[in-house]
Structures are given as structure tokens and as C-alpha cells.
Amino acid sequence: MKRNRRVKILATLGPASAEEEMIQKLHEAGADLFRINMSHASHDVMRTLISRIRSVEARCGRPIGILADLQGPKLRVGKFKDGKADLSPGQTFTLDSNDEPGDATRVFLPHPEILEAVKPGHRLLIDDGKLHLLAEKSDGKKIVCKVVAGTKISDRKGVSLPDTLLGVGALTGKDRADLDAVLATGSVDWVALSFIQRPEDLAEVRKVARGRVGLMSKIEKPQAIERIDEIIELSDALMVARGDLGVEMPLETVPGLQKQLIRACRRAGKPVVVATQMLESMITAPVPTRAEVSDVATAVFEGADAIMLSAESASGDYPVEAVATMGKVASQVERDPNYPGIINAQRTPPEATGADAISLAARQIAETLNLSAIVCYTSSGTTGLRAARERPSVPVLALSPIIETARRLSVVWGLHCVVTGDAEDLDDMVNRACRITVSEGFGKPGDRVIISAGVPLGTPGATNMLRIAYIGSDGASGI
Template identity: 80%
Template structure:
């Protein structure tokens, strides 16, 4: 299926969208990649969803990406004797390691790593920031805080620590089990939650050994401070605005979104913008005007993908949400201001042959008004380089490796096609022309530009450009 846009749509599956029929409807409406949230999905549910997605993929004849999203460390307070208590701003409240029900003065915190790491002056935000505390004393066994704002705290509410770097890694025992299960399935990406530092990626990369792409979710201020290092060690980045908006001031989130998006674009790494993009469509068939503008901003910034969470997983209008997001993206990409904004942010080509070839292909295609850029990519690197240029010309990524094509389904502007390796240069050109014609990107008499590596089947050796005509039969002409 040929999409009418370059930005990709990532749709979360859940109770409202777990059947094969609904997955097909979401794909037809515009979903390019499906997210399985391991916070809610058991291993059996995950395996069933993967099987259904792959069935849809086979019927559609197009590579579809799958993202497995690990839960990460969920930090929560313990229980209260009466389930909830009312506090007063200015009062003292203690979090400690004593495993008994809480009251108006204290509560159990079953996370010794927090008790050991918090220092006086650090903030503790409870229940998505509805209750704000500030540490006055901390001795490694308890934290004496003052209530800054909010009045209510109830059992097992989440704890956010915007000022504290914890000494534990991003993987919990549940995450390790989930990751093992994910690696046994046909899943293309794994998302890592609550990344704090570049080192958090090391364990996952060691376990995965290249079998999945690593997507780092940026939702903590500590990660924002080291974003360039994290991007360098990641295969993709997600601006996870929900938890990020709890740990940093809400008014700072739009600027951080732009900062991360632009940093990822400079590095040539896919970047996803997520959380509450069409939140009102959980219960309403149309979004608010502000939500439309929010999606449009991400598209104007050149994000690789925009994501739906509860809208497609548990909402009343999952198909409509995907279709609406697709229409917004298509309209933005046809806006007369869009090319100028995208071009103004284009990074300089890196000093490699692949980058130089990709930059030249974009410029030639634009100057000669060619119908498509066709790039051969086995590992996916050439496809990423072509996307980094953000060409206005459509890009067809040809790969003999189905796993590569599925992973590239997340990447801006790439129309991925699985095809056999070319046997020689003539076959390479004929194959590129034939697929461009078949996929309706070019008609007889049109020209395309082809990038590839010579000798053929040499990974990372993109070093050739070839302009070819589409003949009357869809094969290459003169």
C-alpha cells in the first residue's frame, strides 16, 4: 500500500484493537508499526498479537514493524490503612522502609534505591505530580519531606524523582523476562523505559545482540541532559511526553521535544513523538483543534513517526484515530510552508561515502524532478542515510532481508519493499525500475535515481548513483 505521507504512524494495540480484523483495519487506515505494551500484555497475549500482525502483513504484502515496549522500573509508594489520607501543605511527611500500612505522617516506600539516593532539596512527585514533596532530611533509611502542593495521597501511587539519579539500571526482573520472550518472536524494535544514562543501554544491547533495534524512551530530565550520548548508543528515540511532563515543568516539554527531535535528525536516528496526541479521541470521534496542532507540530519538525497510545489501544474510535492522524500528516506535508521548514533543519552530510551519495541523490532527484529515489539496503544503513536527507522525492527502500524492511517501516519517507538481491548491475537497474512502476511511484517515461554498492552485496559500500528511465513495460529504458 502506497501511503500519501512520509511521516509514519505507530499504533498501540490493546483491548480495543487486538483482533486480526481490527489490526487489518488499523493498517488500512494508516498504521505502519504496531506497539505492544508489555506493561499490560502477558507473554501469551504478546505472542498472539505478533502472530496476528504477521498474518495481516502476509495478506497485505507489505512489511509491518512491531515494537515491544518494556515497562521499566515502576516506583510506587506502599498501601495506607484507609487506602488514602489527606495532607496539608507545609506539613511533614515521611517515606521509609518500614513495611506496614501508612497514615497521615508516613508511608512505606518499597524501593531502597530511592531511600539511598534522595538528598535534601530533591523533589518527590506522587501520582503524576498531583502531590509534590521536597526532601528535608535523608539518611538512607527514610526521607523526611515537606508537603509543597497537593493534599491527597493514596495506596500504591507512582513516585517520580526529577532531581534524583538512581543507582539501578533501566531493566527490572520483569523486563528481563519480557525481553527474553520478545527476542523469541518476530519483533523488530524494543523500547526501553525510564532511561537515565547511556549505560542503561549496555545490558539490553548485550542481551539483544542486534536481533532488535533499541528505542530509548526519553521521559526523565537526567536523560535530556545526556541526550546526545544516549542518541549515539540508541537505534531510535522516543519523546515520551507523558512521564516527561511529570518530571519537568509542563511548559518546558515543547522545547525539549524540539531539542530531541532535532538532535535525533542530526544523528540520522529515527525519532518518535508520543503521548496524548489525540487523547480526546479515546471517547470522541473527532479530536480537539489543539490536538490537531500538536500532531502537526511534530510533522513540521520532521519527526519520523507519531504515536497513538490509549487512542488505538483502549479507545472507542481506534480506526478513526489512526485515519485522523494520517489525514493531518498528509495535509501538513502538502502545506506550502512544509518544505522550507524541513529543508532549514537538514543536517550537513557526514564525511562518508554513503552520506555523500545520499545527499547527491536527493539533490539530483530534486533538480531533475525525478519520480523516485530507489536505494538498495541490506542492513538498513543506506535507508537511514536516505531518510536523514528528508528528500521531497519519494524513497523506495529495497532489501533482501525482511527483518530490515520491517525495522525501516518506522523511518520517515521510506517505502520498504522486500526483494531478492540483484544478480548484476543490469538486473539491479531493471529491478529498481520494475518495482518503482509496480508500486505506482513512476510511470513509463519517468526517471528514477538508484543508489547501491558495487561490488553488489557488500554491506555499507553504497558508492554508486544511476539514473534510469522507466520503459513502456515498467523495465528500465535507455
């Protein structure tokens, strides 16, 4: 199944898209990998969805990536005597350790770590920012606040702390149980970590995962922005989670932060996903708004590796249409005459390694000679990532003998992943590359391709060779 675009589409599965038939329709419409939201999926549901995705993968013959998104620490207030309370700007409102039902003056906050960490002057945003509180006093057991904006609060509403660095890690007890269940399946490719604050938050997950999944850090807190370079270095990929980021930071700063994060990931050669409310109106409407189309286009123009659908595909009325629309917008952007110039302007110099130099040379040769494709052999996925970092104008086929590598690379910009055995010798390497280029629809007899690989063959991390080859009349090499 050949895509006519480089950016990938990540679709969230949910009640509207849990059946195997629907998963296949979403894949055929353009979804390259699927997200399972562990905030809503039980372990049994997660295992069922994985089984259905793998059945679709087997029928379609293309590696499909799976991302399990851990819930992270959800901070919420307690309950009220009447289920809610009316407040007035300027009044005093207290969050405390008393588990009695709340009223218009106070409410229970079942998170001692917040009571201990919040200092006077810190902001507390309740219910996605609809209620804005400012801490005036804090003694570790209660926080006396002034109501800055908002007039209502009700049971179990979420609490955001844009100014407070919490002492707890990013993993809760639920997350640890979910992570163990995800790893036990042996079939999940990425784990997304919610509410990352510091690079240390990745340490526990990295220790438990032991390389069995890629770690995707969701950037949704100001504290993460402050240490973003360290977080990128320790992550395998990033997600720009604009929903919570837009609650904890001024909304007007989010577009600029999105661009900065995409460019930082491109410099580092790490995949980056743009997520949240991309086609929000398509939850209930068959067509998006013009603003949403522009939003998707902006992420594509910036060179993001993937763009994500959340409720649009998980619980919306038009999941297939949402995926198809996102694919059409992305394809149109990539055909825009301004697109190559924008992508090229953000290209960064390669690292001073042989493999990076090989990837740079492969792109330059392919574009200079107008070759049909770049074909890279990659066992660990590193060569594929380096090829994508160059953002070449010609297609890139990533050939791997390891299905898990091909699945993990399904989130990476421009890579068409194919599972194939290790080449037996150099002739087999070239012939196999040419045959696959033809069979996958990226070339025809008489075309030329450039092949990157490592010698000795089958040695991970040893990319050190380039070869230009003609495709012969039989689909193999003509040389």
C-alpha cells in the same frame, strides 16, 4: 499499499484493537507499525498479537514493524490503612522502610534505592505530580518531606524523582523476562527502553539483544536530557515520551525539548518518535480537539519520523478513526506550502563518508531533475537511514532482500520498504528498481528514477554508485 505521507504512524495495540480484523483495519487506515505495551501484555498475549500482525502483513504484502515497549522501573508507594490519606500543604510526611500500612504522617516506600539516593532538597512527585513533596531529611532508611502542594495520596501511587539519579539500571527483573520472551519470538523489530537515565542503561540490553532488535530509548527523565548526545549515539532510535517527561520537568519546557530532541536525532540520522496524548480526546470522542490537531502538526512540521497513538488505539472507542485522523493531519501538513522550507532549514551537512555523499547527491539530482523516486538498495538498513536523513521531496523506495531490515525501517521517515531479492547484475538492479517503482505506484513508463546501490552487489555497507534510469514501456529500464 502506498501512503500519501512521509511521517509514519505507530499504533499501540490493546483491548480495543487486539483482534486480527481490527489490526488489519488499523493498518489499512494508516498504521505503519504496531506497539505492544509490556506493562499490560503477558507473554502469551504478546505472542498472539505478533502472530496476528504477521498474518495481516502476509495478506497486505507490506512489511510491518513491531515495537515491544518494556515497562521499566515503576516506583510506587505502599498501602494505607484506609486505602488513602488526606494531607495539607506545609505538613511533614515521611516515606520509610517500615512495611506497615501508612496514614496521614507516613507511608512505606518499597524501594531501598530511593531511600538511599534522595538528598535534602530533592523533589518527589506522587501520582503524576498531583502531590509534590520536598525532601528535608534523609538517612538512607527514611525520607522526611514537606508537603508543597496536593492534598491526597492513596495506595500504590507512582513516584517520580526529577532531581535524583538512581543507582539502579533501567531493566527490572520483569523487563529481563519480557526481553527474553520478545527475543525468543524472533519477530519483534524494536524494543523500547523506559526511564533511561544514562547511556550505560543501554549496555545490558545491547549485550542481550546482540543486534536482533533495534533499541529505542524513551526520553522521559531530566537525567537523560543532561546526557542526551551520548544516549542518541548509543541508541538506534529515540522516543519523546512526553507523558512522564511532563511530570518530571516543568510542562512549559516540554514543547521546546521536543523540538530539540527531534533536531538532535535528525542531525544524527536516528529515527525519532513523538508520543503520548497526541489525540487524547479521541479515546472517547470521534473527532479531536483543535489543540490536538496542532500538536500532531507540530511534530510533522519538525520532521519527526513517526507519531504515536497510545490509549487512542489501544483502549479507546474510536481506534480506526484515530489512526485515520492522524494520517489526514500529517498528509495535509506535508502538502502545506511552508512545509518544504521548514524541513530544508533543519537539514544538516552529511558526514564525510562516501555513503553519505551518495545520499546527498541522490537527493540533489532527484530534486533538480524532478525524478519520480529515489530507489536505494539496502541490506543492513543504513543506506535507507541515510536517504531519509536527507528528507528529500521525492519518494524513497528502500529495497531489501532481508525482511527484518524492511520491517525495522518501517518507522523511518519517507521510506517505502519493499522486500526483493539481491540483484544478479547491474542490468537486473536497474530493471528491478524500475519495475518495483511502477508496481508500487511511484512511477510510470517514461518517468525517470535515480538508483543508489553498492558494487559489488549484495555487499552490506558498500553504497558507492548512482544510476539515473528511464522507465521503459514494459516497466523496466528504457536504457
